[in-house]
Amino acid sequence: MEPILTTKDLSRHFGGVLAVNLVSLSVYNRQVHSIIGPNGAGKTTLINVITGRLGASDGQVLYQGRDITHRPVHERVRLGISRTFQITSIFMGLSVQENVRIAVQSHLGGSWSIFKARSGLSEVNAKTQAILERVGLTDVLRQPANSLAHGDQRVLEVAIALAGDPKVLLLDEPAAGMSPAETDQISELISALGKEMAVVLVEHDMEVVMKISEHITVLHQGGVIARGTPREIASDKQVRDAYLGGDQWAPLTSV
Amino acid sequence: MRALKDNPAGKLILLGVLVCLVILPFVLPNRFYVRLVNEIMIYALLAMSLDVLLGYTGLLSFMHNAYLGIGAYSTGLFLMHAWSGSVWLAMLAGVLFTLAVALPVGWVQVRTGGLAFALLTLAFGMMFYTVAWKWYPVTGGDDGLMGLPQPTLSLLGINLASSGNSTAMYLFTLGVVLVCFLFTWRVIHSPLGAVLEAIRENEERASFVGINVRRYKLVGWMLACGLAGVAGSLYILYRGYAGPGVMGAFEGAGVLMMVLLGGMGSLWGPLVGAAIFIFMKDFLSSLTQDWEIFVGVIVILLVLFLPRGVAGLPDLLRRAKAE
Amino acid sequence: MGWIATTVDIILNSLVLGGIFLIMGVGLNIIYGLNRVMNLAHGALYALGAYFGFTMVALGLNYFLALLLAPVVVGVAGLIIERLLISPMRKRHMIYTLILTYGLMFVIDGLIKFFWGQETRFIQLPEFMQQTVSVGPASYPVFRLVILIGIAAVVAALMLLLGRTRLGINMRAASSIPEMVSACGINVRRVQISAFVLGCILAGTAGMLAGPLFTVFALMGHDILISSFVVVVIGGLGSLRGAVVAALLVGFVQTLAEFFVTDMAMVMVYMLMALVLVFKPLGILGEGKFE
Numbered sequence: 124m125e126p127i128l129t130t131k132d133l134s135r136h137f138g139g140v141l142a143v144n145l146v147s148l149s150v151y152n153r154q155v156h157s158i159i160g161p162n163g164a165g166k167t168t169l170i171n172v173i174t175g176r177l178g179a180s181d182g183q184v185l186y187q188g189r190d191i192t193h194r195p196v197h198e199r200v201r202l203g204i205s206r207t208f209q210i211t212s213i214f215m216g217l218s219v220q221e222n223v224r225i226a227v228q229s230h231l232g233g234s235w236s237i238f239k240a241r242s243g244l245s246e247v248n249a250k251t252q253a254i255l256e257r258v259g260l261t262d263v264l265r266q267p268a269n270s271l272a273h274g275d276q277r278v279l280e281v282a283i284a285l286a287g288d289p290k291v292l293l294l295d296e297p298a299a300g301m302s303p304a305e306t307d308q309i310s311e312l313i314s315a316l317g318k319e320m321a322v323v324l325v326e327h328d329m330e331v332v333m334k335i336s337e338h339i340t341v342l343h344q345g346g347v348i349a350r351g352t353p354r355e356i357a358s359d360k361q362v363r364d365a366y367l368g369g370d371q372w373a374p375l376t377s378v
Numbered sequence: 379m380r381a382l383k384d385n386p387a388g389k390l391i392l393l394g395v396l397v398c399l400v401i402l403p404f405v406l407p408n409r410f411y412v413r414l415v416n417e418i419m420i421y422a423l424l425a426m427s428l429d430v431l432l433g434y435t436g437l438l439s440f441m442h443n444a445y446l447g448i449g450a451y452s453t454g455l456f457l458m459h460a461w462s463g464s465v466w467l468a469m470l471a472g473v474l475f476t477l478a479v480a481l482p483v484g485w486v487q488v489r490t491g492g493l494a495f496a497l498l499t500l501a502f503g504m505m506f507y508t509v510a511w512k513w514y515p516v517t518g519g520d521d522g523l524m525g526l527p528q529p530t531l532s533l534l535g536i537n538l539a540s541s542g543n544s545t546a547m548y549l550f551t552l553g554v555v556l557v558c559f560l561f562t563w564r565v566i567h568s569p570l571g572a573v574l575e576a577i578r579e580n581e582e583r584a585s586f587v588g589i590n591v592r593r594y595k596l597v598g599w600m601l602a603c604g605l606a607g608v609a610g611s612l613y614i615l616y617r618g619y620a621g622p623g624v625m626g627a628f629e630g631a632g633v634l635m636m637v638l639l640g641g642m643g644s645l646w647g648p649l650v651g652a653a654i655f656i657f658m659k660d661f662l663s664s665l666t667q668d669w670e671i672f673v674g675v676i677v678i679l680l681v682l683f684l685p686r687g688v689a690g691l692p693d694l695l696r697r698a699k700a701e
Numbered sequence: 702m703g704w705i706a707t708t709v710d711i712i713l714n715s716l717v718l719g720g721i722f723l724i725m726g727v728g729l730n731i732i733y734g735l736n737r738v739m740n741l742a743h744g745a746l747y748a749l750g751a752y753f754g755f756t757m758v759a760l761g762l763n764y765f766l767a768l769l770l771a772p773v774v775v776g777v778a779g780l781i782i783e784r785l786l787i788s789p790m791r792k793r794h795m796i797y798t799l800i801l802t803y804g805l806m807f808v809i810d811g812l813i814k815f816f817w818g819q820e821t822r823f824i825q826l827p828e829f830m831q832q833t834v835s836v837g838p839a840s841y842p843v844f845r846l847v848i849l850i851g852i853a854a855v856v857a858a859l860m861l862l863l864g865r866t867r868l869g870i871n872m873r874a875a876s877s878i879p880e881m882v883s884a885c886g887i888n889v890r891r892v893q894i895s896a897f898v899l900g901c902i903l904a905g906t907a908g909m910l911a912g913p914l915f916t917v918f919a920l921m922g923h924d925i926l927i928s929s930f931v932v933v934v935i936g937g938l939g940s941l942r943g944a945v946v947a948a949l950l951v952g953f954v955q956t957l958a959e960f961f962v963t964d965m966a967m968v969m970v971y972m973l974m975a976l977v978l979v980f981k982p983l984g985i986l987g988e989g990k991f992e
Contacts, residue, residue: 174586200588212586214579225576226587228569234589237568244569287588438796440803486975489982491991493739494938496799497930498978504927505971512964627923631803638800671811677804681797682789 125188127152127321128173128204128291133182135165135172142168144345145182150291155317157324157332159356160342161366166325167209169342170293173323174206175199186291201230205289207280209296209325215269219260222268222279224251226286250286258282258312274305281312292316293323298331310335333357341365392646399552403545413616416548418656419555420612425636425648426562427605432634433642434566435598436578438496441503443633445603447510447625449476449610454523454620455516462527465550469611476607477600479506484599488592503630510622522621526614551612558605563645565601574598628670632659635673638680641689650688706839711956713836717845719952720852721911725925726932726944727859728903734876734939735896737795738787741802743904744926745809750775750905751912751921752813755822764827768851772905779901783894806922814919822917830913844913851910855903862899863941872896876939924967928955931970935977937984938991946985 126149135143143165150156158166171177173184175196184192191199214222224247228234233244242248255261258278263271268279277297284292294313298306306328314335316322326332332339332353339356341349343365349356356362399419403412428442453472461467487498510517518524531539531550539546565571573594576584585591614620623629632655640651658676662669684690725747732740740746754771758764786805790798830844863869875892883889907925915921932951936943954973958966983989 196585197588197590200586212583214576216579225572229588233569234573237565237570239568241569241572486978494934497934501927501931501971505968508967668811668815670807674804674807678801681801685797
């Protein structure tokens with residue numbers, strides 16, 4: 124099977140610092156592919172380059188075989204690449220419903236109709252409702268996003284990312300700041316999503332990573348030091364050294 | 379503040395104001411006040427257009443009045459040198475010219491972030507002011523455009539009145555401003571307006587839901603400048619004169635203040651703000667020569683204590699009552 | 702012979718103008734880098750420096766002493782402004798602070814008109830500065846050379862401050878990573894306030910230096926403000942090095958344009974700005990912040 128997204132020797136430097144160093148990886152459809160590594164390994168920078176938030180200093184990003192390395196952000200999104208951020212990035216002043224609705228509208232079209240009411244786009248409304256039902260946010264539809272609890276905001280962000288019918292969904296620490304119960308819920312959601320599309324997950328919570336990933340890439344100081352299944356990664360000496368036996372590693376030793 | 383369409387009291391007030399405005403020139407004996415309200419309506423349109431830019435798209439402009447000026451001058455020059463017969467044609471020419479100027483400027487400006495955008499509006503605004511001030515052969519320099527012809531106002535071929543008739547001009551202005559308000563209201567509440575709001579709320583997230591932020595910022599900009607151009611045409615038709623003063627930095631601050639006073643992000647707020655500002659200016663400038671200090675002080679106080687302006691008062695009062 | 706003299710004139714004038722822009726641009730960026738505020742009242746503070754200096758000299762103070770003191774007074778004004786107006790706005794959206802400094806500009810401008818009137822003022826220069834001296838084939842006014850020396854002194858002092866003193870180093874660190882800096886036990890707030898005051902002192906210095914250049918008049922702050930923004934935008938928001946390069950570039954272009962087109966010289970400058978932005982939205986050195 125052909126990978127849906129690949130990076131070929133992707134690099135990004137800031138001044139003298141090589142944040143992403145010749146990273147090559149392949150992401151397959153209907154798979155949860157996790158990217159892990161100690162702090163400062165370059166995970167978020169990698170996501171930023173793949174999604175276009177940052178430019179690549181070298182190398183390529185290929186999506187469905189096409190080179191998208193220099194395409195602007197909004198074009199990549201339209202092609203089917205969606206993401207969430209480590210620090211929640213949603214439309215705080217708008218209602219929960221509008222947060223998702225505008226994303227759906229952007230995807231399905233209708234943004235140029237100036238003589239219709241916003242609520243007049245029936246297809247958009249239906250899809251918005253469907254997504255909100257799926258993530259379980261229907262009871263807070265009309266509330267402004269900034270009034271939601273942190274965990275709900277993170278879920279809302281995933282909902283927004285889903286609005287574009289993405290084929291590749293990149294999630295940057297979706298469970299950050301969540302309670303164990305919320306983390307379980309979102310893990311289930313991500314796992315389910317991983318059966319429909321390609322999911323790239325950056326996470327620090329090793330339990331989550333080990334439980335739901337099919338494939339793991341380990342980064343250290345910007346470069347790939349290991350790839351494999353959760354079991355393979357758990358027993359990889361290089362990976363263990365990279366984490367230097369920190370707390371993050373504890374759950375893995377029990378796999 | 380609840381949306382207008384859900385607010386029956388609000389709708390009634392709006393209707394009441396409209397009725398008052400329509401009968402005003404027939405009941406007020408003092409022509410001065412008719413002209414003052416005429417001026418308020420024009421600036422209300424300008425302030426509303428700035429709100430489209432600032433309150434809805436999230437872009438700050440320090441000299442939005444530059445586009446009123448461009449609209450005024452181009453309309454005037456059209457009347458003087460091209461075709462002095464039709465008010466509508468002159469207005470169309472003025473608005474089209476304003477849009478033609480706004481396009482390249484906007485194109486350059488939207489390539490930058492919010493802060494640089496604001497600084498650029500100041501720089502470009504001063505550039506246009508300088509051109510109006512120094513290009514004597516065309517704009518009349520410091521003296522401005524004078525001796526404007528007064529075409530007849532006609533609708534569908536029927537000659538209604540001369541544009542020199544202040545009552546006729548007043549009603550004409552009211553009609554045009556009303557149409558512009560309804561049009562803008564429609565656009566803001568349309569899917570396009572939703573895109574602009576998303577950009578205002580979170581530009582980055584907007585691009586990450588597939589919105590071409592630069593393109594839509596340009597759309598918001600063009601809309602705002604086009605409306606300002608309409609205001610400019612109305613201005614010179616009502617005044618019969620346009621000078622570089624209308625394009626200066628201080629007037630630019632005035633428009634911004636109207637939006638702040640009234641409350642940004644609510645289409646009717648700037649209309650109220652314009653009225654308050656013009657009455658205040660009229661009052662203060664008769665008291666003292668240094669009234670610009672007061673304008674500055676009021677801007678500072680507004681920003682510190684009442685950033686959401688008059689439109690934010692109901693919420694403020696509600697919260698105060700709850701305590 | 703004529704054109705050599707003209708060239709010398711143009712070069713020297715570019716340096717003087719560019720130097721003033723430099724001090725203003727760097728001051729703006731220092732304030733911006735640490736306080737996230739683009740100080741629209743900067744031009745008014747510049748004017749304040751010139752007017753304070755004028756009054757000091759008119760009261761009998763030595764010109765050079767006034768040159769040192771006037772900026773200090775502006776710095777004190779800056780401190781008051783920071784405490785009363787800027788600090789309370791720290792948590793609010795930047796757009797509001799921007800508008801606030803815009804209002805402040807009008808207040809200061811108005812106060813200047815109120816206290817000093819609308820007529821143009823002339824700073825009484827010491828005898829030797831009122832003469833000209835030969836620079837090669839050209840005959841150049843001494844006061845302009847003094848301004849050049851003054852600018853050089855300010856630049857040197859700044860480099861010393863930012864490079865060698867603890868405050869300066871703290872400032873540079875705090876402008877890139879404030880969180881890290883406070884973790885190191887440095888009082889970030891004090892550094893931010895100092896940066897604001899420093900910026901105001903620089904504005905006052907530029908004003909005092911420019912007094913004899915442009916004469917002291919009520920609206921002197923406006924033109925310089927716009928030019929300073931052009932410099933900051935071309936050089937990249939927050940970039941000190943960019944501001945230096947941009948200042949000299951704009952100084953040169955404006956001087957050249959004034960020589961050829963006089964009235965529309967500023968239009969040339971705006972075209973330059975538009976051009977730079979089209980190709981390098983982050984400033985000529987690409988070091989600007991995108992905000």
